[in-house]
Amino acid sequence: MHAIQQHLCFLFQKQRTLQSILSLLEWDQETYMPANAIASRSRQIECITSLLHKEKTSAEFTQTLASAIDLSSGKILVPASLAFQTALQEWRKELLQEQKLPLAFVEEFAATTAQALHIFPEAKKQGNFPLIAPHLEKIVDLSREKARLWGYQDHPYDALLDIYEPGLTVSYLSPLFTDLKNQLIALIPQTHKSASLPCVFTHPFDPIVQKKLGEELLQALGFDPSHSRLDLSTHPFCTGIDIQDTRMTTKIDPTSPLSSLFSVLHEAGHGLYNKNLPMEYQDTPLCQPASFGIDESQSRFWETCIGKSLPFWRYFYPKLQKSFPEALASYSLEHFYSMIQTVSPSLIRIESDEVTYSLHIILRFEIEKSLIEGSIQVKDIPRVWKEKMAESLLPTPTHDGEGCLQDIHWAMGGIGYFPSYALGNILAAELFAILQQTMPHWDQEIQKGNFSPILSFLEQKIHRHGRFYTPKNLILQATGKPLSIDSYIQHLKNRYTM
Amino acid sequence: MHAIQQHLCFLFQKQRTLQSILSLLEWDQETYMPANAIASRSRQIECITSLLHKEKTSAEFTQTLASAIDLSSGKILVPASLAFQTALQEWRKELLQEQKLPLAFVEEFAATTAQALHIFPEAKKQGNFPLIAPHLEKIVDLSREKARLWGYQDHPYDALLDIYEPGLTVSYLSPLFTDLKNQLIALIPQTHKSASLPCVFTHPFDPIVQKKLGEELLQALGFDPSHSRLDLSTHPFCTGIDIQDTRMTTKIDPTSPLSSLFSVLHEAGHGLYNKNLPMEYQDTPLCQPASFGIDESQSRFWETCIGKSLPFWRYFYPKLQKSFPEALASYSLEHFYSMIQTVSPSLIRIESDEVTYSLHIILRFEIEKSLIEGSIQVKDIPRVWKEKMAESLLPTPTHDGEGCLQDIHWAMGGIGYFPSYALGNILAAELFAILQQTMPHWDQEIQKGNFSPILSFLEQKIHRHGRFYTPKNLILQATGKPLSIDSYIQHLKNRYTM
Numbered sequence: 001m002h003a004i005q006q007h008l009c010f011l012f013q014k015q016r017t018l019q020s021i022l023s024l025l026e027w028d029q030e031t032y033m034p035a036n037a038i039a040s041r042s043r044q045i046e047c048i049t050s051l052l053h054k055e056k057t058s059a060e061f062t063q064t065l066a067s068a069i070d071l072s073s074g075k076i077l078v079p080a081s082l083a084f085q086t087a088l089q090e091w092r093k094e095l096l097q098e099q100k101l102p103l104a105f106v107e108e109f110a111a112t113t114a115q116a117l118h119i120f121p122e123a124k125k126q127g128n129f130p131l132i133a134p135h136l137e138k139i140v141d142l143s144r145e146k147a148r149l150w151g152y153q154d155h156p157y158d159a160l161l162d163i164y165e166p167g168l169t170v171s172y173l174s175p176l177f178t179d180l181k182n183q184l185i186a187l188i189p190q191t192h193k194s195a196s197l198p199c200v201f202t203h204p205f206d207p208i209v210q211k212k213l214g215e216e217l218l219q220a221l222g223f224d225p226s227h228s229r230l231d232l233s234t235h236p237f238c239t240g241i242d243i244q245d246t247r248m249t250t251k252i253d254p255t256s257p258l259s260s261l262f263s264v265l266h267e268a269g270h271g272l273y274n275k276n277l278p279m280e281y282q283d284t285p286l287c288q289p290a291s292f293g294i295d296e297s298q299s300r301f302w303e304t305c306i307g308k309s310l311p312f313w314r315y316f317y318p319k320l321q322k323s324f325p326e327a328l329a330s331y332s333l334e335h336f337y338s339m340i341q342t343v344s345p346s347l348i349r350i351e352s353d354e355v356t357y358s359l360h361i362i363l364r365f366e367i368e369k370s371l372i373e374g375s376i377q378v379k380d381i382p383r384v385w386k387e388k389m390a391e392s393l394l395p396t397p398t399h400d401g402e403g404c405l406q407d408i409h410w411a412m413g414g415i416g417y418f419p420s421y422a423l424g425n426i427l428a429a430e431l432f433a434i435l436q437q438t439m440p441h442w443d444q445e446i447q448k449g450n451f452s453p454i455l456s457f458l459e460q461k462i463h464r465h466g467r468f469y470t471p472k473n474l475i476l477q478a479t480g481k482p483l484s485i486d487s488y489i490q491h492l493k494n495r496y497t498m
Numbered sequence: 499m500h501a502i503q504q505h506l507c508f509l510f511q512k513q514r515t516l517q518s519i520l521s522l523l524e525w526d527q528e529t530y531m532p533a534n535a536i537a538s539r540s541r542q543i544e545c546i547t548s549l550l551h552k553e554k555t556s557a558e559f560t561q562t563l564a565s566a567i568d569l570s571s572g573k574i575l576v577p578a579s580l581a582f583q584t585a586l587q588e589w590r591k592e593l594l595q596e597q598k599l600p601l602a603f604v605e606e607f608a609a610t611t612a613q614a615l616h617i618f619p620e621a622k623k624q625g626n627f628p629l630i631a632p633h634l635e636k637i638v639d640l641s642r643e644k645a646r647l648w649g650y651q652d653h654p655y656d657a658l659l660d661i662y663e664p665g666l667t668v669s670y671l672s673p674l675f676t677d678l679k680n681q682l683i684a685l686i687p688q689t690h691k692s693a694s695l696p697c698v699f700t701h702p703f704d705p706i707v708q709k710k711l712g713e714e715l716l717q718a719l720g721f722d723p724s725h726s727r728l729d730l731s732t733h734p735f736c737t738g739i740d741i742q743d744t745r746m747t748t749k750i751d752p753t754s755p756l757s758s759l760f761s762v763l764h765e766a767g768h769g770l771y772n773k774n775l776p777m778e779y780q781d782t783p784l785c786q787p788a789s790f791g792i793d794e795s796q797s798r799f800w801e802t803c804i805g806k807s808l809p810f811w812r813y814f815y816p817k818l819q820k821s822f823p824e825a826l827a828s829y830s831l832e833h834f835y836s837m838i839q840t841v842s843p844s845l846i847r848i849e850s851d852e853v854t855y856s857l858h859i860i861l862r863f864e865i866e867k868s869l870i871e872g873s874i875q876v877k878d879i880p881r882v883w884k885e886k887m888a889e890s891l892l893p894t895p896t897h898d899g900e901g902c903l904q905d906i907h908w909a910m911g912g913i914g915y916f917p918s919y920a921l922g923n924i925l926a927a928e929l930f931a932i933l934q935q936t937m938p939h940w941d942q943e944i945q946k947g948n949f950s951p952i953l954s955f956l957e958q959k960i961h962r963h964g965r966f967y968t969p970k971n972l973i974l975q976a977t978g979k980p981l982s983i984d985s986y987i988q989h990l991k992n993r994y995t996m
């Protein structure tokens with residue numbers, strides 16, 4: 001290996017280690033940290049974040065990188081494999097982004113979002129938009145400033161989007177999302193009416209048994225407990241602390257086993273991607289998901305494409321019945337599956353069915369794009385929210401707590417994040433279509449509980465490439481064509497209208 | 499506050515924050531980390547350890563400190579409160595110690611103990627002393643070198659002892675321990691014979707109920723779950739990640755509730771000290787336990803003085819019976835308490851009764867002192883161990899796994915640590931004697947489950963002083979006289995021979 005490459009990998013390993021410590025601090029905060037230890041946790045997170053920033057912009061790292069790639073033009077200056085060239089470009093991109101934000105700006109952004117996150121739970125609980133509005137105004141202003149500092153060609157939102165979806169732009173996304181929105185709205189009236197059988201359970205589901213079942217499901221999906229964990233948290237998530245240490249969480253509802261099982265499948269999708277990342281690139285930026293949307297395609301693939309399929313429940317329902325013999329005694333597989341298949345437009349994004357979910361995302365995309373371009377103001381959000389819910393045939397919130405304050409993303413400064421959720425849905429459906437074409441007996445394998453063909457399929461198509469390709473090229477390579485909503489719409493039609 | 503003081507506290511806060519991150523990494527490693535994530539965990543710990551060393555010896559910290567205290571003479575150079583003067587002396591002492599060890603030495607020591615710790619479990623399991631001996635030889639050599647680098651007046655062991663018990667020396671400890679050993683050996687034949695009633699339980703004790711009971715006990719002792727936790731680990735421990743975040747662990751034996759309850763009481767003793775440390779000194783070295791021995795006096799006070807007292811079980815046994823009605827149905831309080839009171843010399847230190855425990859410690863102290871002074875060699879340990887066990891009226895191990903390989907301390911490089919355990923026992927008994935004198939109704943309060951008078955007593959005597967006093971002065975102030983074994987021997991006589 002080239003000496004410069006070795007040196008860069010060595011320096012990057014320290015950045016990765018600090019990042020993994022940050023992940024553990026955040027994981028602990030959401031799982032086991034005593035609630036009132038938050039002040040000390042904030043100091044710890046601030047300390048590592050600042051050390052990480054210093055490492056990423058250190059003179060040693062900058063100079064070493066500059067000796068391998070021209071930082072202004074991006075021209076490679078040393079003999080380099082294709083992978084190392086890609087790594088150099090990634091390093092350069094991240095360094096320039098870090099350098100473009102003055103420390104004072106970074107600190108102001110962090111302090112502003114910390115305040116907003118502190119206020120957010122109360123504002124949500126009270127449905128009190130004016131309480132959080134001044135903070136959101138500041139966050140929107142700072143996000144516009146961030147876009148200006150980073151620079152963009154056409155639309156300031158492009159600069160923010162790029163954090164989550166490298167290379168994606170408003171000019172690409174807007175027509176795609178408009179088309180998707182129209183087709184989804186047209187689809188809703190055609191979906192099955194909910195089954196006439198009752199859609200709730202009458203017996204409780206022991207949380208300890210639910211957790212154990214989640215762990216068994218993870219093992220069936222190939223997770224080794226000596227490299228992974230399942231814990232409980234208020235909002236389910238997956239953290240890859242390291243390739244060797246994948247931590248997933250779920251939230252358990254004692255009145256139904258569904259919410260936790262779908263969370264486990266969702267987080268398992270992220271977790272599988274994490275544990276299958278290319279080890280050979282582990283000290284480079286290539287050993288990470290290609291984008292948030294690609295990562296989300298993996299979680300949604302397992303949660304919806306597989307998790308809401310009849311073959312999966314043919315395999316898993318007997319296990320579920322065995323775990324809860326009394327509670328499920330009177331539910332046949334058909335009755336149970338009809339409950340899963342119910343399409344019922346919801347106020348709440350995270351409770352949405354597969355058909356309407358992306359409408360919630362597109363609405364958020366439209367609002368945050370308008371905020372960043374200045375065509376609406378923060379004070380307009382509650383009104384625009386209601387208008388857009390109605391336009392999407394979704395219910396009208398009675399207060400902002402179940403409307404525009406339901407998600408924490410804006411309060412945490414994550415403007416530009418939402419589109420990844422819809423992109424994940426679209427790509428998941430494309431991968432599912434290819435799976436069905438190339439592996440016609442996928443359903444029989446799943447019914448037998450044999451997931452390995454699907455696991456290899458995803459590993460080959462997505463996981464093993466890490467960030468070697470741009471998201472667009474990865475999609476091209478995996479599906480043979482640019483991203484398109486056709487498979488997604490067809491999948492929803494197949495599953496929910498026929 | 500003086501500007502230099504402010505600056506030092508500011509720099510020290512970063513050291514404390516890094517230390518707290520290290521504590522969390524270690525806590526997670528022992529509680530929830532997937533077993534095979536150890537390589538990534540080692541990188542994380544190494545990274546923070548090295549950052550911490552850099553902060554502790556940074557030019558900025560050194561120069562700021564040197565402007566407030568003459569680093570060679572210890573003369574204070576700025577107007578300073580008594581507390582700040584003490585903090586300056588602590589900072590100076592730690593800085594000089596950090597500076598005296600060359601980085602190459604620190605790294606060699608860390609690499610050597612890492613290897614030894616890797617080998618240790620197998621050597622212990624096999625009772626295979628030759629497997630670990632070469633590593634222990636290296637550790638003894640490096641420890642002697644460490645003592646030389648740090649410097650000492652009379653005995654090289656003094657330099658090592660000073661890490662755990664600042665100011666303590668062999669010339670002080672040797673006669674104290676010899677006296678204690680002789681008196682304990684004389685005491686053993688006088689203790690009660692074990693009760694004729696059966697000393698084992700016949701029903702299982704549900705681990706989940708045991709854990710819940712441990713948590714209830716912690717709450718009764720004043721722990722607020724929003725600032726503390728109880729988890730499970732192979733070896734119980736307490737980590738004060740921060741004053742606001744006290745984490746204790748226990749180990750649950752499904753055949754008896756005693757082991758976990760005594761662990762909970764023990765770790766609660768450490769935890770109470772941690773959560774009551776003086777907040778007003780939080781950005782100085784004064785906000786930490788005065789020494790390992792003082793810290794151990796708190797854990798042993800709760801585990802033995804209180805936890806093995808009849809009044810405690812008058813309070814707690816009904817709760818225990820309520821939790822395990824079936825398993826304890828045939829055990830009266832008297833029968834149960836006679837099981838706790840059994841004196842039965844054990845091979846294993848951590849399973850020892852209150853009477854013989856310190857003999858295990860003195861034996862280890864004698865061996866490690868001889869190793870450091872060179873009067874015995876590592877290869878002599880197994881033989882000397884058996885001789886000293888016999889001399890102390892303790893059973894003779896049939897293999898080294900239950901003998902000199904039972905404890906991990908030497909493999910982790912902790913020569914000098916063991917004496918703190920015996921010092922903790924002695925001081926705990928002294929505090930207990932004062933409690934009984936100054937609060938004659940302590941037993942009635944405990945029987946009612948009212949721990950607050952004892953909690954205030956310990957807070958006033960020990961906790962709130964942090965490291966403001968040297969251990970010797972803290973003991974003087976708390977007990978009115980230098981450390982003495984009289985109360986300890988009298989306590990053992992009262993409880994186990996009368």
